[in-house]
Amino acid sequence: MATKLRARTHRRISPTSESRLVQWILIGIAFVFMAIILLMPLYAVFHEALAKGLNTFFAALVEKDAQAAIRLTLLVAAIAVPLNVVFGLAASWAIAKFEFKGKAFLITLIDLPFSVSPVISGLVYVLLFGAGSFLGPFLKSYGIEVLFALPGIVLATIFVTFPFVARELIPLMQDQGTGDEEAALSLGANGWQTFWRVTLPNIKWGLLYGVLLCNARAMGEFGAVAVVSGKIRGQTTTMPLQVEMLYNEYNATAAFALASLLALLALVTLVLKSALEWRYGDEIAASGK
Amino acid sequence: MSAAVSPAPRKGLSFRQPSVIPGFGLTLGFTISYFSLIILIPLIALAIRSAGLGPEGFWKAATDARVLGALRVSFVTALIAAGINVVFGTLIAWVLVRYRFPGRRIFDAIIDLPFALPTAVAGIALTAIYAPSGAIGAIFAPIGWRIAYTPVGIVIAMIFIGLPFVVRTIQPILEEVSNEVEEASATLGASRFQTITKVILPSLTPAILTGFALAFARGVGEYGSIIFIAGNIPFVSEIAPLLIYIRLQEFNYVGASVIATVMLLISFAMLFAINLIQAWSRRRYGYGH
Numbered sequence: 001m002a003t004k005l006r007a008r009t010h011r012r013i014s015p016t017s018e019s020r021l022v023q024w025i026l027i028g029i030a031f032v033f034m035a036i037i038l039l040m041p042l043y044a045v046f047h048e049a050l051a052k053g054l055n056t057f058f059a060a061l062v063e064k065d066a067q068a069a070i071r072l073t074l075l076v077a078a079i080a081v082p083l084n085v086v087f088g089l090a091a092s093w094a095i096a097k098f099e100f101k102g103k104a105f106l107i108t109l110i111d112l113p114f115s116v117s118p119v120i121s122g123l124v125y126v127l128l129f130g131a132g133s134f135l136g137p138f139l140k141s142y143g144i145e146v147l148f149a150l151p152g153i154v155l156a157t158i159f160v161t162f163p164f165v166a167r168e169l170i171p172l173m174q175d176q177g178t179g180d181e182e183a184a185l186s187l188g189a190n191g192w193q194t195f196w197r198v199t200l201p202n203i204k205w206g207l208l209y210g211v212l213l214c215n216a217r218a219m220g221e222f223g224a225v226a227v228v229s230g231k232i233r234g235q236t237t238t239m240p241l242q243v244e245m246l247y248n249e250y251n252a253t254a255a256f257a258l259a260s261l262l263a264l265l266a267l268v269t270l271v272l273k274s275a276l277e278w279r280y281g282d283e284i285a286a287s288g289k
Numbered sequence: 290m291s292a293a294v295s296p297a298p299r300k301g302l303s304f305r306q307p308s309v310i311p312g313f314g315l316t317l318g319f320t321i322s323y324f325s326l327i328i329l330i331p332l333i334a335l336a337i338r339s340a341g342l343g344p345e346g347f348w349k350a351a352t353d354a355r356v357l358g359a360l361r362v363s364f365v366t367a368l369i370a371a372g373i374n375v376v377f378g379t380l381i382a383w384v385l386v387r388y389r390f391p392g393r394r395i396f397d398a399i400i401d402l403p404f405a406l407p408t409a410v411a412g413i414a415l416t417a418i419y420a421p422s423g424a425i426g427a428i429f430a431p432i433g434w435r436i437a438y439t440p441v442g443i444v445i446a447m448i449f450i451g452l453p454f455v456v457r458t459i460q461p462i463l464e465e466v467s468n469e470v471e472e473a474s475a476t477l478g479a480s481r482f483q484t485i486t487k488v489i490l491p492s493l494t495p496a497i498l499t500g501f502a503l504a505f506a507r508g509v510g511e512y513g514s515i516i517f518i519a520g521n522i523p524f525v526s527e528i529a530p531l532l533i534y535i536r537l538q539e540f541n542y543v544g545a546s547v548i549a550t551v552m553l554l555i556s557f558a559m560l561f562a563i564n565l566i567q568a569w570s571r572r573r574y575g576y577g578h
Contacts (some may be wrong), residue, residue, distance in 0.1 A: 016468060016484070017474035023388050030384040031396070033377045037449055038402050039425065041414035048417055058375045087323045093314035100305035106320070108564070113328060118408075118509030119530040120549045124331035127338050127542060156326055169315035181310050213404065220407025222513035223530065229536060240409040240513070247413050247517065257418075260408040268407035273405075274398040 045263045060257035060289070068120060068234045075150070076225075077218040080157040084214055085207070088165025093199075095116035096173030098180065107170065113162045121159040122227025125152055153238065156224040161214045162273060168210030173285065176202055192204030205280040208272065216269040223241055242254035315487030315537030317354065324365075333555075338546040345416030347383035350547040358524040359532040370447030371455075374504045378455025385456070386463045394464055400457070403450045408513025411512060415446055416517045424553055443528065446514040451504030466492055502563045506556050 012123060019027070050057055060066060091110060095103055113121065129136040129146040139146060146152045184194040200207075222240040229236040237245060239262055246255035277283060305313065339347060350356070385397050403411065416425050419437040420429040421466050426437055440457055466489060474484040512530040520526045536545035 016471040016480070017387070017480060023365045026380060027384050027388055027390055030377070034381065034396065034399065036425075038399055040407070041411055041416055041449065042402065044411060044414040044417045044424070048414075087320065090316040090323075094320050097309055097310045098305055098313050098317075099312075100317070103302075109324060109328075109558075112560075113509075115506055115531050115532075115560045116332075117506060117512065117552055119512045119533050120335070120510070120553060123537065123545055123549050124335050124535060126332045127546060128331050129539070130542065132542060133334070143296045157326070159331070162327060177312055178308070185309055185311075193503075194310075195312075216405045220405075220410070222409040223511075226512075227534060230466065242405050243409050243413065252375040252413075252417075255413060256506075256514075259407075262410045263546060266402065266407070266410075269405040270398055270401060273526060274394070277390060278394070281471060 013198060019087050034065050042101035042263060042267075045256055045259050046216050049254075052253045056253055057257045057260075061261070063254070065234045065237070066242060067252070069237050070261070071238045072150075072165040072235075072237065073160075073239040074155075076153050076235050079154050079214055080161060080218045081211060082160055085211060087162070088169050088207075088210060088225055091166045092169035092173045093195075093205040095170050096176075097178050108251055110166050110170075111163050113159055115167055116159075118160055118221065118223030121229055122156045122224035124159075125155050125228050147228055148232065148236055150236070152228035153225050153236065155216050156228045158219055160221050160224050161218045164214035164217065165207070165210035168206050168213070168284070172203055173199075202283075206284040209276050209284050212269055212273055212276075216266060219265060332548040332553075335546055335549055338543060342543060342547065346545060347550075351551050355523055355527075356529075356532065356548055356551075357441045359527050359548070360528040362440060362443070362525070362527060363509050363529040363552075364555075366503050367445040367447055368377060370444045370451055370508050371501050371505040373444070373448055374455045378452055378500060378504075379493070380457055380499060381452075381479065382456045382459040382463055386448050386460060400453050404451050408450065409517075411449055412446065412514040414518035415442070415449060415514065419445060419518060437518050438526070440519075440526050442520065443515050444528060446518050447504075447508035447511060450511055450514055451508050454503040454507060455497075455500035458503060459496045460548035462493060462496040495566050495573075498566050499563055500560055502566070506559045509552065510556065 011077075033080055077107075095107060126147060127133060129139070129152065134145065144151070148154070159289075180198050181194050183200045185191075189197070219238075220240060221238075222244070225238055226241060226244070229238070229241055230243065231241055233245070239258055242256050243259045243262070246258065248253075342350060354420050363513055381400065384391065417439050419426045421427065421435065421436070421437070426435075429436060436445065470488055470492075471484055474488045475481075481485070510530060512528070512534070515528055516531055519528060519531075522533060529548055533545045533552075536542075538550065555569075
């Protein structure tokens with residue numbers, strides 16, 4: 001990331017830097033702010049989860065509804081993430097490998113879900129499939145439930161995680177250009193061979209990076225899913241929703257136990273993400289936030 | 290746009306430039322269909338539902354006292370939180386880019402925690418800390434300051450979720466600011482303070498504004514991390530996304546749609562503003578992101 005500057009900024013006193021004292025004061029302020037705002041909540045999750053001992057902690061995790069919530073969360077992510085990966089690959093191929101009118105507009109549109117409140121992301125599906133809509137009763141007559149069932153939860157999750165993979169891959173593939181693909185094609189490879197053997201290996205770390213972020217959001221999404229799920233215990237409650245229900249029932253220890261699993265997922269995501277950045281920084285370089 | 294998707298025009302300068310790479314129709318067609326199904330059609334359903342009220346009905350519903358109260362709470366708290374995040378986010382970005390100290394990379398990685406930690410988990414953890422019995426809440430409780438269950442709690446939650454947006458927007462720009470301008474400034478007799486306030490900060494302004502806008506937009510739409518800590522008292526600490534949720538629970542779909550439409554219009558205006566800032570900074574400084 002900062003390789004250019006690293007060598008230059010490593011010096012004791014210079015007219016283009018602050019004195020060591022000022023540096024340490026600023027580092028201190030930054031660290032205290034970060035610790036209070038970010039580290040304390042993280043610590044609080046594990047502290048509260050283990051407050052009543054390991055037995056209570058594990059009992060909360062193996063409880064029937066908690067298990068159902070874990071299974072549902074994994075299932076939703078297993079459907080939503082691959083779909084967004086396919087979309088991300090298609091969108092970045094079209095955008096990065098070709099020049100066409102309206103491209104900048106299309107890129108803006110892909111980022112659109114980021115500026116929509118999660119609650120609104122859920123609301124739009126309630127309007128589309130709920131009572132008083134055209135589609136809801138129509139699908140219901142064929143026995144298909146969308147709202148307060150798995151399809152609604154998956155749709156809301158896809159909505160909120162929509163841009164993650166695409167926005168990682170688009171700048172990366174734009175950076176890489178079309179030279180490799182043109183070479184492969186001129187050597188007789190067909191389109192699919194070019195994609196699988198040339199493009200995919202080129203973007204694999206960037207793709208993994210996008211999948212990580214997409215997955216973390218998919219498993220952790222709360223607002224959008226809360227709106228469409230109907231919160232039927234043991235059936236349509238994902239882990240974050242189960243956390244909320246337990247918490248509102250004053251069962252804080254169980255809520256934090258389940259929350260600690262999600263916090264662990266967040267930590268694993270951060271570690272893998274940082275490892276990718278450190279190890280393959282150049283290959284996902286175009287992935288600036 | 291979609292009319293030109295299928296057989297792409299081979300010659301002429303119409304929709305896209307010619308290329309030997311295959312798959313344009315397939316990938317762009319898939320991208321646009323998927324976008325339409327998941328994002329566009331549901332958003333149109335929202336627009337239709339609100340438009341059904343007519344301009345007068347819409348205005349009446351949008352200016353309902355409780356709706357205005359919720360919008361005010363959301364926007365004011367998001368504004369304050371984004372302001373605080375700009376100050377500390379800029380400081381953190383500065384420290385991370387310019388200084389070398391032990392644990393810097395871990396510090397850097399932890400900044401992304403709010404991207405990875407599910408919002409509901411953050412919400413209950415923050416509540417545990419800032420409730421009158423919590424680690425920080427207990428410090429302020431004796432002097433009669435309540436943080437959780439007041440608008441202050443909302444601001445805290447919004448600081449948590451908005452911080453990485455500010456840091457990650459400023460960081461790459463700060464890395465690009467060339468050392469030579471600082472050296473030139475120092476050579477010309479400027480003090481370090483003058484160099485920072487008159488040379489470095491102005492070139493960071495577009496990034497700071499973008500970070501502010503992103504953190505603000507995220508704060509306005511945020512739901513999961515806020516509802517636990519807010520107290521949710523109408524006119525005082527009830528945020529707009531929660532009011533959408535409440536209207537949905539009452540099966541008042543039209544009421545929910547109106548609030549959602551107002552929020553969306555404002556966030557699209559924000560998105561437009563961000564794009565303008567970035568276009569302006571690219572013109573002025575030759576880089577943006």
